[in-house]
Amino acid sequence: DAKTTQPTSMDCAEGRAANLPCNHSTISGNEYVYWYRQIHSQGPQYIIHGLKNNETNEMASLIITEDRKSSTLILPHATLRDTAVYYCIHTYSGGYQKVTFGTGTKLQVIP
């Protein structure tokens, strides 16, 4: 199984940047890093993914270390609606992308 390590929980003030770390020291060379989030009682929502380079989209930025053993998801201006459990995974881009979820980080955005 693809294992990742994330802090169990984090708090972030509304309007501030939320930086969520993830360790994925067992990642293979052709595996991507994906981030999803799950708001209570909903299905997971795709956020962003990357291979080597840093990535940015309308939701977040992804910073991947040069050795690819860890990454950080950045929500630049957290809002109350960003309160959710954030999951970091690594999986192959080929095939059918079987995904194993870890325990994730519970992010609480505080007013």
Place this chain on the structure above:
Amino acid sequence: GAVVSQHPSWVICKSGTSVKIECRSLDFQATTMFWYRQFPKQSLMLMATSNEGSKATYEQGVEKDKFLINHASLTLSTLTVTSAHPEDSSFYICSATIWEGEPEQYFGPGTRLTVT
């Protein structure tokens, strides 16, 4: 982004009965869909990989005769929980992969099953 729907969104059934959950990819074709189960305050656990036109692949510890999966078309996969028991009460989530250069996996909204 791509949309995956599930039906029903919640269901209550009596112990010993069977219940079917549908997972549909609304605007794309999915040769492979996945089924997950999530108990309260726990992470998603992969149950099985559903392949269109062939048998599903079940994860270790998941009873294939209890959780019947059918993937009859490129837009529909069904999960039938047979002879349901209260311990089967859970949040069931499906997902489908879309290929847009690189694969992205989209998840359904989930189905809350309560067995009484």
